[in-house]
Amino acid sequence: MEFSLTEEETLIRETARKLAADRIAPLAQRLDEGEGRPEFLANLRLLAENGFMALNVGADYGGTEAGTVAFALSVEEIGRACASTGVTVSVTNMVCEVIQAVGSKEQREAYLPKLADGTYPAGGFCLTEAGAGSDPSSMRTRAERDGNHYVLNGSKLYITSAEYAGVFVVWAVTDPDAPKGKGISCFLVERETEGLIVGKAEKKMGQHGSVTNEVHFENCRVPATAMMGAENDGFRIAVGELAGGRIGIASLALGISRAAMDAAKAYVKERKQFGKAIADMQGIQWMIADRETELEAARLLILQAAYLKDQGRPFAREASMAKLFASEAAQRATYTALQLHGGAGFLQDLPLERYARDARITTIYEGTSEVQRLIIAREVMKAI
Structure with a gap:
């Protein structure tokens, strides 16, 4: 078996290691003490400019096209310097990948470049709820059709980067009568959408630099075109x-x-x-x-x-x-x-x-x- 890295993977790992040593590690302790938010956001922008926020995204959308091995190596190096920065990079890449995988061409063009270049400091992944953690199919957040829109109501829990995410991938029940897990759909909701409310930051045991919040949807109205993939196929x-x-x-x-x-x-x-x-x-x-x-x-x-x-x-x-x-x-x-x-x-x-x-x-x-x-x-x- 061949265990060696490609030249590109090696270069990406070395770039991540250098950025981690020069910019990320020196800030880690201050972040743990609740300080340094502006510098943290600046580091996220720097990582985006160097291709680390969209590692497995196509170049047509501003991504690096480096693949999952390069992603794993990068998160390891960044997490070695600062876990809070590492988890932000990991979740944002996950948001990018779900948009690339199931988003429409218009959705990919609208959001992937902004995540890739740092216009959006991060992306939010809104799945977990108070009664739907290990069993997300039990979620209660609803999305009801109203003409050419959906109206979202409910709350999500433990959402990484919620305070500075530019866009959220949100799961909600669209068919409450469907069998468990079959009536859930997936939406893209922009940060400034009326009715999307980011709650207080949780006080956590660790990873203090990565904010974690509840996200509430109170009559949050999004266009029907905000749905990703087919209706009721979100789970x-x-x-x-x-x-x-x-x-x-x-x-x-x-x-x-x-x-x-x-x-x-x-x-x-x-x-x-x-x-x-x-x-x-x-x-x-x-x-x-x-x-x-x-x-x-x-x-x-x-x-x-x-x-x-x-x-x-x-x-x-x-x-x-x-x-x-x-x-x-x-x-x-x-x-x-x-x-x-x-x-x-x-x-x-x-x-x-x-x-x-x-x-x-x-x-x-x-x-x-x-x-x-x-x-x-x-x-x-x-x-x-």
Whole structure:
């Protein structure tokens, strides 16, 4: 098998790594402390100008056409520097991909260039509701036809980048009498649409630089042309796009893990106890060996899922495997790195506690670890 990257993928990874080191990493701690929003938005614009907000979008719409492998490598490098920036890039790319996949030519022309060039700092993915998280088919947000328009009413929960997203992909029930999951449609709603109300920012355990809000729709009127794809076919669209999004979150988890382990490896070579560097102690070496082995396995799972997606082959099982393994490995890696720092790792002077907090959510959003296991088992059993 060929495991080497293409010249383009290597160049994109190196560009992401340089931008992350020069512009993104220096801001990460301030974002965690609730500061630096203008600089954060400037960094998002810079990433867009360098092609990172539409990595798998066609050049006709301002995209990079780099593919999913390049997307995974980029999110890893950006997430390694700042998880908040990494998740913003991941979700915005997911919004771009759903518009490209099922949007009309007019919709693609209207929104993809603005997401690709940074006119819109981010895109919003409005699926989750208070009673419809792991089971999005139970959503209650309604879209009722009124002449040449639809009127949306309901609320979405935990929406990444809602405060500065330029456009939202929104799922709503259009046929309440249809079987569960069959009467849902997908809409594009612009940020300034009357009746779209962004709620307060949630106070979160980690990833403080990435705002997360409720989004309310109160008699929010959109033209019928705002619907993407066929009426009542929205749930199928959501399931398909979530699989791609899981590659992004797996890559983000890997990036956070690598940042934590890089810090740990540097620290144990300098820290001396009992007259020698603790890196020379077998117990420490075994801790590092276990974590590094897991992270390498996570990387291969991610690249396998990304490769299959680029080839147009089924990848849902592999994406769930990558997301499950990488996010769970991130919990172990960040806590191992913190442990290797001893008491210093518990202090906010070092970024270890931030890495641990930032990594925690990766086992939850874009489908919990428990949901990933259900998907994997279902796909495995289907093959028998």
